[in-house]
Amino acid sequence: MPVPVFEEYEPAADCPCPGCARRRRELVLRRAVRAGGHPAAHGARRALVLFTAAGVVLGGGAPAAGGAAHPAGPLHPAGPAGRDTDEPGPETPQGGTTGLHGFPLTGPATGSVVTAPLPTITRTGIIERAKRWVAEKVPYSMEKYWTDGYRQDCSGYVSMAWKLPANEWTGSLHRYGTKIAWADLQPGDILLFHNPDNPTKGSHVTIFGGWTDQRRTHYIAYEQTKPHARRQATPLAYWTNSDRYVGYRYLGVVADDLSVGGDPPSSAFPGARRFGPGAANAHVTRLGRMLVERGGARFYDKGPGFAWSEADRRATAAFQRAQGWRGAEANGLPGPHTWRLLTTGRGRDIPPVAGQSPPPYPGRGHFRPGQANQHVEALGRQLVRRGYGKHYRTGPNRRWSEADRRNVQDFQRAQGWRGGAANGYPGPETWRRLFR
Missing domain, CATH: 1.10.101 (Muramoyl-pentapeptide Carboxypeptidase; domain 1)
Structure with missing residues (x-):
């Protein structure tokens, strides 16, 4: 007998399929009954705990053959679920939507679109609010609330910086912004990754503070993560799940005359x-x-x-x-x-000093996987100047990459070298010839 479309789907407590798992997690993250949440959430929490415990004891298992299929559910606008990876994601388990200081929300349930007027704030204002938590070293917590009423996790941090009326989470922040391309990011925008299949695995959000380089490979990220709020240069879009992050611009942002924390977006002379x-x-x-x-x-x-x-x-x-x-x-x-x-990019470049010798060779240890330093960047720029930069997709930077090695190898082969002499790792002679 078909299930009526208006009947709420109740996930099976022991079904490991993505649809049931996602539904159980959604119910767990809902508000408690005493705060106006759905009564099914309490049962789902208990079922999820029992199911997890049973998995530990029994070692897990495949679903029984011939079992009914369950819906997988739609993906969040911020992108598909995070793929399995050996790289550790940010340790930022997600809290749900709550009022300030954790008080229950009042009024109608939130929908997919925000219709109420939002507080307005300038980009400078967003960054200044973000800096407060960095200066105060607000410790990370999914359960605690800072003196201003905002939850001390990554989404609570963005809620505070955007001056939202409540604490949102990575599954709801997109409702307060409009999606933008990475190339259009400006200070005060956010980069959001929400994993709908398991919000506690990899989901994270950072505040964009400005580009750190002309090639736009890194930016200043303001984020709330363990152990406390921080500001640091971060690869675009993040260390892990980078391709899953989506840019959003706050709907209530208003213009101001100066961008903060990175390269100003305008080419007009600032005065x-x-x-x-x-x-x-x-x-x-x-x-x-x-x-x-x-x-x-x-x-x-x-x-x-x-x-x-x-x-x-x-x-x-x-x-x-x-x-x-x-x-x-x-x-x-x-x-x-x-x-x-x-x-x-017009006009004449600054000419080199007459008779200037090439920079001294810094040593082989600077050009190996995992290394990041100014010598790697200088090498990359010189390769581009000499016409050996075809393997760069976003331009050279401070971190050694396979593109660096392949470009160096092209230069070495152009010298007539073969075998180990053209392995892509610059030695003293490669360095001398490249910079002469």
Whole structure:
């Protein structure tokens, strides 16, 4: 006899199929009966615990032959379920949707679309709120709530930064944003991965703080993870399940005049007051990186950095002199014309020093799987300059990759080397010839 379409589907407690497993997990994450949740959730929680215990004792098993099939359920908009991987995912078990300080939500149940007016906030405001938890080193917890009322896990962190009226989770945050491409990310947007088959395995969300490099391979991520809230450079989109993350922009975001925490998205000149002694902002960082790309790397010992330095002034002046400018036009402070040439890639590069010798060979240990350092990036850039960069898909970076090895191998073979002399790992002679 067919089941009526309005009758709620109750998952079997001992069925391991994806549909039943997903349904049991959904019921477990619902609110308790005393908080207005469905009574079936209590039974599902008990069934899930009993089923897990039985699996430990009996060692699991395949479903009986001829058993009824169960629906797998639709995938979440943030992407398909996370694949099995040997890489550890973020330890961020998911809490459900709750009110501030964990109080039960009131009013009608939330649906798939948000219709109520949302609090508005600027991008700068989102990042400033995110920085508070980083500065206070708010410890990670799925069960505790910080003094501002938000749950101390990754989705509670985003709820706080977006100034949402309640604590959301990775399965509901997408309702408060609009999906965007990675190329369109701006500070205050989020990168979200929700695993609908098992929300506690791999599901995570980070706040995008800005690009860290011109090739857009890494970004500043604000995230709540063990042991506490942090801010750090992160590969796009994340260390694990990277291809499963989806960008979202908060529906209540309003414009402000300056992006925070990374490369400003606009190529318009930000104004002379953004540069010079005492200046510290994302535009200074972007200027330095553009100057490095145009031949100014020798002026920087450590940077480019967030704060204006003498290295920035000297590199800017060298670029201005390369255009044939003199006097006040080459004072080392960027104006609209300097900025336009840098952001559009036009004008002449900073010339190398006459008779300059190649950089010293740093040693074989820097060019091995798992290594990440400035020498790997310098090698990659030089390979591209010499026309041996065809294996890069996103451009060279600080982490050694198979693309680096294959490009080095192409260069070695062009020297007439074969066998072990063309293994793709640069030695002193490869380095000397590449940089001469």
